[in-house]
Amino acid sequence: MSSTGVGPTGAPGTPTPVGGTTALDTVVVALDGPSGSGKSSTARGVARALGLRYLDTGAQFRAVTQWMLDHDVAVEDPDAVAARAGEPLVESGEDPEDPTITVDGVDVSQAIRGADVTGAVSAVSAVGAVREQLLELQRRIIGRGGIVVEGRDIGSVVAPGAAVKVYLTADTAARAERRAAENGGGSIDDTAAGLLRRDSVDSGRESAPLVAAEGAVHIDTTSFTLDEVVAQVVDLVRAAVD
Numbered sequence: 027m028s029s030t031g032v033g034p035t036g037a038p039g040t041p042t043p044v045g046g047t048t049a050l051d052t053v054v055v056a057l058d059g060p061s062g063s064g065k066s067s068t069a070r071g072v073a074r075a076l077g078l079r080y081l082d083t084g085a086q087f088r089a090v091t092q093w094m095l096d097h098d099v100a101v102e103d104p105d106a107v108a109a110r111a112g113e114p115l116v117e118s119g120e121d122p123e124d125p126t127i128t129v130d131g132v133d134v135s136q137a138i139r140g141a142d143v144t145g146a147v148s149a150v151s152a153v154g155a156v157r158e159q160l161l162e163l164q165r166r167i168i169g170r171g172g173i174v175v176e177g178r179d180i181g182s183v184v185a186p187g188a189a190v191k192v193y194l195t196a197d198t199a200a201r202a203e204r205r206a207a208e209n210g211g212g213s214i215d216d217t218a219a220g221l222l223r224r225d226s227v228d229s230g231r232e233s234a235p236l237v238a239a240e241g242a243v244h245i246d247t248t249s250f251t252l253d254e255v256v257a258q259v260v261d262l263v264r265a266a267v268d
């Protein structure tokens with residue numbers, strides 16, 4: 027796998043602090059949390075407001091999952107997934123106005139939001155070999171910073187030195203309502219069950235489970251509007267930079 031990003035291969039998010047702080051063009055903002063907590067929309071809003079790049083790591087795991095399904099890999103079999111983990115070429119655009127994602131040069135931005143990928147992505151992303159491939163790619167894209175990165179393990183594994191770490195949550199009911207609305211309706215109960223199933227696999231896996239990273243600021247978004255959450259994170263970033 028590769029991408030257009032270049033940069034150091036060590037854990038990023040540790041730009042040279044000047045006077046104990048960091049600059050906006052090298053800052054790394056790590057946003058983690060469960061599905062429907064508001065990561066993607068908050069991350070894009072913060073990146074837009076501050077002129078930063080944006081990386082959706084969930085889209086990368088979804089793109090690998092799409093590739094596995096397209097190549098008839100048995101996605102519930104970790105060995106089968108691991109055996110092909112080095113093959114898909116994932117490329118992520120970093121513009122928050124127009125985040126793109128391709129695998130082997132094919133635009134999968136719509137396909138990866140479908141039910142097949144959503145149902146299989148937690149199993150695929152629990153495979154260590156998949157995580158290793160994407161970890162290297164993610165660190166290359168982050169490079170020297172100036173980016174908002176969202177996922178499940180950004181503050182804990184991908185960029186543990188990030189100057190700003192945020193852990194977003196929301197009540198299950200709110201998450202299910204948001205997700206069902208986004209998908210054009212459907213049963214809230216079924217959506218909630220799907221979210222909880224994915225939470226359980228994402229939090230219970232051995233490799234880089236979903237956790238609130240050490241030092242992360244917890245924001246429960248249930249009772250805030252998206253604009254309010256974006257403003258809170260923008261304030262955290264402004265407080266952390268020169």
Ligand SMILES: Nc1ncnc2c1ncn2[C@@H]1O[C@H](COP(=O)(O)OP(=O)(O)O)[C@@H](O)[C@H]1O
Nearest residue numbers: 061062063064065066067204208247250251252
């Ligand atoms: N604070 C919020 N209040 C209401 N709706 C929100 C809020 N944050 C996000 N949303 C909406 O919830 C849905 C899921 O948000 P998203 O950012 O995709 O979450 P995640 O990336 O954590 O899965 C989207 O339709 C988004 O517009």
Ligand SMILES: Nc1ccn([C@H]2C[C@H](O)[C@@H](COP(=O)(O)OP(=O)(O)O)O2)c(=O)n1
Nearest residue numbers: 060061062083084085087147151177178179
């Ligand atoms: N850093 C990440 C990001 C996502 N994943 C996995 C676990 C998630 O269930 C899937 C899909 O992530 P995505 O952020 O697209 O999921 P939602 O938009 O929140 O529903 O990928 C991961 O294991 N590590």
